[in-house]
Amino acid sequence: MDLLLEGFQTALTPENLLFATIGVLLGTAVGVLPGIGPAMTLALLLPVALTMGPDSAIIMFAGIYYGGMYGGSTTSILLNTPGESSSVVTAIEGNKMAKKGRAAQALATAAIGSFVAGTIGTVLLWVLVPTIADVVVKLGAPSYFAIMLLALFAVSTVLGTSKLRGFISLFLGLAIGLIGTETGQARLTFGQPLLADGIDIVVVAVAIFAIGEALWVAAHLRRKPLEIIPVGQPWMNKADWGRSWKPWLRGTALGFPFGALPAGGAEVPTFLSYAAEKKLTKHPEEFGKGAIEGVAGPEAANNASAAGTLLPLLTLGLPTTATAAIILVAITSFGIQPGPLLLENEPDLVWALLASLVVANLLLLVINLPMAPLWAKVLQIPRPYLYAGILFFATLGAYTVNFQAFDVALLLVFGALGLAMRRFGLPVLPLIVAVILGPKLEYQLTQALALSQGEVSTLWGEPIAVVVYVVMALLLVAIVVNALRRPPAASEGTTKDTEELVNR
Numbered sequence: 217m218d219l220l221l222e223g224f225q226t227a228l229t230p231e232n233l234l235f236a237t238i239g240v241l242l243g244t245a246v247g248v249l250p251g252i253g254p255a256m257t258l259a260l261l262l263p264v265a266l267t268m269g270p271d272s273a274i275i276m277f278a279g280i281y282y283g284g285m286y287g288g289s290t291t292s293i294l295l296n297t298p299g300e301s302s303s304v305v306t307a308i309e310g311n312k313m314a315k316k317g318r319a320a321q322a323l324a325t326a327a328i329g330s331f332v333a334g335t336i337g338t339v340l341l342w343v344l345v346p347t348i349a350d351v352v353v354k355l356g357a358p359s360y361f362a363i364m365l366l367a368l369f370a371v372s373t374v375l376g377t378s379k380l381r382g383f384i385s386l387f388l389g390l391a392i393g394l395i396g397t398e399t400g401q402a403r404l405t406f407g408q409p410l411l412a413d414g415i416d417i418v419v420v421a422v423a424i425f426a427i428g429e430a431l432w433v434a435a436h437l438r439r440k441p442l443e444i445i446p447v448g449q450p451w452m453n454k455a456d457w458g459r460s461w462k463p464w465l466r467g468t469a470l471g472f473p474f475g476a477l478p479a480g481g482a483e484v485p486t487f488l489s490y491a492a493e494k495k496l497t498k499h500p501e502e503f504g505k506g507a508i509e510g511v512a513g514p515e516a517a518n519n520a521s522a523a524g525t526l527l528p529l530l531t532l533g534l535p536t537t538a539t540a541a542i543i544l545v546a547i548t549s550f551g552i553q554p555g556p557l558l559l560e561n562e563p564d565l566v567w568a569l570l571a572s573l574v575v576a577n578l579l580l581l582v583i584n585l586p587m588a589p590l591w592a593k594v595l596q597i598p599r600p601y602l603y604a605g606i607l608f609f610a611t612l613g614a615y616t617v618n619f620q621a622f623d624v625a626l627l628l629v630f631g632a633l634g635l636a637m638r639r640f641g642l643p644v645l646p647l648i649v650a651v652i653l654g655p656k657l658e659y660q661l662t663q664a665l666a667l668s669q670g671e672v673s674t675l676w677g678e679p680i681a682v683v684v685y686v687v688m689a690l691l692l693v694a695i696v697v698n699a700l701r702r703p704p705a706a707s708e709g710t711t712k713d714t715e716e717l718v719n720r
Contacts, residue, residue: 220342223567226271227575235272236572239279240579246280247287248591249602252429254284258542259425260606262418262549263613270550270565275572277543282334282576284539285522286584289326289515290591293319303518305486309503309510316506324452325460325508326515327585333468333516334577337523340472341530341570346559348531353556357664358675360556362684364657367534369688370477372646373695385642388633389650392420410622417545418617420651423627424644425538426610428634434603460512463493467516474517475524477536485521489513523573530558530566533656541648548652 226232246257257280265273288303293310306326313322355363372382395404396414405411452460467489474485493509494500503510528534533554535541547554552562559566584591614627637644661675668674676682 219563219567220571222564223569223571226564226568227275227572232272232275232568232572233575235268235276236279236575237579237583239276240283240576240583243280243283243285244287244290244580244584244591245283245594247284248290248594249287249597252433252602252606253288253539254281255538255542256425256429256606257284258539258546259418259421260609260613262421262542262546263616265546266418266549266617270547270552270562271568273546273550274543274565274569275576277546278569278572279576279579281522281539281543282330282519282573282580283584285519286327286330286580287591289330289511289518290323293322293326293511303486303515304483305490305514306511306518308490309507312504312506313508313511318506318508321452321456321508322506322511324585325456325512327581328452329460329464329467329512329516330519331577331581332464333471333518333520334523334580335574336468337472337475337520338570338573338577341523341526341573344527345530345566345570348527349556349559352531353560355556355680356678357660357667359678359680359684361657361660361664361675362681363532364534364653364660366684366688367528367536368646368650368653368657369691371536371643371649373691378641379695379699381640381642382646385637385644385646386650388642389647390654392647393651393654410620414655415626416617416623417651418549419614419623419626420630421542421545421648422610422614423630424634424637424648425542426606427627427631428638428644430603430606430610431631431635432638434599456508459499459508463489463509463513464516466492466496467513467518468520471517471520472524475521475536476527477524485517486514489517526569526573529554530569531556533558535649535652538645538648541645541652544652 227236242257243254246252246254258277261277261280265277268276285303289306289310292303292307293314296307296311310322310326313319368386372386373379391404392415395411397403397405397412402412467485470485470489470492490510490513493507493513494503497503497507497509499507499509525536525540528536529540529544533544533556535544544554547558552558552565610631611624611627614623615621617623634644636642637647664674665672668677676685
């Protein structure tokens, strides 16, 4: 409790409160704009974050993360165009409500549901992070190796309909992570001395997310102006409150555990929440025509999942979403080692982050709810100007990492890779996670084999490692069985939509 109070003291300092506010506003703005999500924004801001203190940078990033979740719902409701893949379900009922003149109520239940779910999720983090950290810190190298292997396996197979494309993306990331002379022998450096220390993850992240996404979206811009539904000040009447509070709680219960799972993300719990509300509602005739429960539940699941994502990130150093992967890059860029010892070595940073989540949630509600009409106007920014600015700042940011023109060349190469991945439907998350976890996986493997003098059986010599391998085997069996049962036509019909979600 003392550490939590100290965390609030850190989060509520004028400087950190300012960065939290900036993060919330910036996150909402990028969440509102279709095609620009928190992952791209965090990637762009990585070079800027390195000039700040770790506390301020991570607090601002957390605000952007939560703000992006909120902003995505605004676009879904007003434009029927999700700004984030996790807001797809919100568009189903939210846009129907807006067309019926209830945009204000849809935005209000989304905002309040996000606040409720985010707050409950943060309280769960306060309880679970220290408990799980105490358990994880006792794990040996074999168990940690198995857990990271599970994370790589999960993000490559669970996401998307094409497992082959997931593994292609994974191995591309592992190849990038191998570049350098970490083992004392040059690997994939092609005789280039500037590659001896490997490729800076900041450059890779900015290229894959910012450059690749900006080029892809810019190539598919619609020339006609966006038709935005007018919105007044968000409010809810007594009936709306009565129909929303149970979906908020049910969505939270679904979202948090999925966020904490490897490759869980927010897409699955938002769909499950929508299905649950459709089944439990007392107004089934409204579903498909603008049911408020269909907005309240999925939005709560969305934000609860965002909180759950931080559990494996802070305790294991494992990112389960693209945005979490960029936050992990930021943490490591400050020379801080994420994982089991993070809470022990950096308690002030961890508790400041956990306290700032409550602050960010409150700021989202107090600041953004009255600003809904303003966010609707943000949608009118000309897209050519927007993406030209992104490309400019991405290039500037990559150069300022090491002040080397070589990094700009790498930025262009990996930016082209990011564009090609989107063109051919390769999910970007496995690549980024592999670049981050690949060297850590190799280190744990080396440690385990060194301690056992090369005995391979040590890799399954701990109970946790055995359990993880059993889980991986069950996942593999389930994937094979599902592939055999699924009709080919159905699989092909869903591939395009799912890959679009995964690439975001």
